[in-house]
Amino acid sequence: MKIIIADDHAVVRSGFMHILNFQEDMEVVATAADGLEAYALVAKHRPDVILMDLSMPPGESGLIATGKIHEDFPKTKILILTMHDDEEYLFHVLRNGASGYVLKNAPDEELLSAIRTVHKGDTYIHPTMATSLVREFVKQDIDGPEDDPFKILTKREIEVLPLAAKGYGNKEIAEKLFISVKTVEAHKARIMEKLNLKNRPELIEYALRKKLLNF
Incomplete structure (x- = not known):
């Protein structure tokens, strides 16, 4: 599968690239430092999966880029990479078109599993976050969309x-x-x-x- 990595830290991009390129079924075709660059590279390479960091200052955020990529290139699966173990983030990125959500400090095996999961068309959510997701959906259903x-x-x-x-x-x-x-x-x-x-x-x-x- 063709993969793009979008993260504002060069060392993070390099580390993930090394891990993924070592896999027989994965190839990193490009890396991006912000959301605008990520969108342009998706348009050029049409990857199967993009690993998208949520926070990429001062450029366009991963959250905004996720919505654009999902709308214009729906075949590309978006797996969010973030340090935020936050249920509100989880809820918004899934609503914005992401297929999964994995923390940057997760073990390599979890990252690889998440990539393969979203590539198959499934949604990847860490078990500890699944309860938060259900709770947030229920809360939104009760409270309504007025503050969203x-x-x-x-x-x-x-x-x-x-x-x-x-x-x-x-x-x-x-x-x-x-x-x-x-x-x-x-x-x-x-x-x-x-x-x-x-x-x-x-x-x-x-x-x-x-x-x-x-x-």
Whole structure:
């Protein structure tokens, strides 16, 4: 199977590449340092699986890239790599199109098993996180989607929100996302309205609470 590794740390990419290329059924065809590069490499190589780090500052996050890749290249299975043992992260990455979720400190055997599992079309979740996943789905079903940005906001609004919270100006956001300044202004206005936020400090607080910022 063809695999791409997306992680902002070169030593992590190198370590995973060594492990995977040692397997007879795996070949790392490319590595990426952020979400934008990951998307471009998936478009070029059309891999079977991509290992996607969630947090890749200062570039585009793995969470946003996961949604884009899942939408445009559904045949590529996305396995999330992260240090976050967090049920909210787990819930959002699966809803955003990931096929699995494995912690970076997991044993090599677990990583290899997870890759082969998602490659077959199944979902890989560590047993200790399965209970959290069920609990979160039940909670969402009871509480509703009102405070879930991945249901309230559009994909483009989710891209604009963290950039605005980090302090980028409208022109800078427009250049990063290849859209017009007026479009950025419109997205920001809808974000504030949908989330019932009054100012930028509230926007920053919301983005931090929902783990939409990478620092």
